[in-house]
Amino acid sequence: MEDFNSRVAKRRKELGLTQAELAKRAKMPQSTISQIENGRNKSSTDLLGLATALETTPDYLVYGIKESKQGQETKADCDSITLRYKGNQVSCGGGGMINPDFPELIRTMEIPLNRLHQLFGNINPDKLDIVGIKGDSMEPTLPRNGLAFIDLQVRDFSGDGIYAFFYIDGVYTKRLQKVPGKIIARSDNQYYEPFEITEEHADQFHIIGKYIGMIPLEFLEL
DSSP states (O other): OOOHHHHHHHHHHHTTOOHHHHHHHHTSOHHHHHHHHTTSOOSSOOHHHHHHHTTSOHHHHHHOOEEOTTSOEEOSSOSEEEEEOOOOOOOSSSSOOOOTTGGGSOSEEEEEHHHHHHHHOSOOGGGEEEEEOOSSTTTTTSOTTOEEEEETTOOSOOSSEEEEEEETTEEEEEEEEEETTEEEEEOSSTTSOOEEEEGGGGGGEEEEEEEEEEEOOOOOOO
16 A cells, blocks of 8 residues: 555656655755655655645645545545554553553544544554543543544654653553653643653663544443
8 A cells, every 4th residue: 555655756756757856846855855755754744845846735645635627535545544443552540551441442433534634634544543541640631531542653752742651560641751861751630640761761661652632532321
């Protein structure tokens, strides 16, 4: 299945352009074009400028959506994407794993590609996970039994935010803040104490991904 980088390379070749020529059109270094086509540069791309240089649209490059002559979207790779629970189990509590039965409630979610683009921007859908929220340490930001979206492309600290991560002997969901010499893991629920991730234990700290969205879920018995 085609992805963002392969569509960039494909479209460039359709136009008969070299990487250097495309770089000149898009006003970016040739090395950036090479990195994009090799899948090593996705987040820092000037998507609109690149699409204009390739005489196409951002939706085509990211999701494979083309436009017909009448201006209507047509199916390229597909017109929707199915997000699937990938088995990541994280805790909004003391570091234990969530109840693995909870994701059975919603294990897949089908989203129109144009809507996915509106919600999450230029993200590789294969690197977007859906997880059930269990525990109350991140309330009210992440309410228990909600459904959260995690960007699995984020494997290193990339600024303050809510992350899923392994640390020493547990799997956590916490708000991470970097200060000189350490990272502070905080809960949004004031009843949970923060803890430090120090350089001494850096080899036992591994980021799973960064939370980028959430859907509250509440079952009402009628």
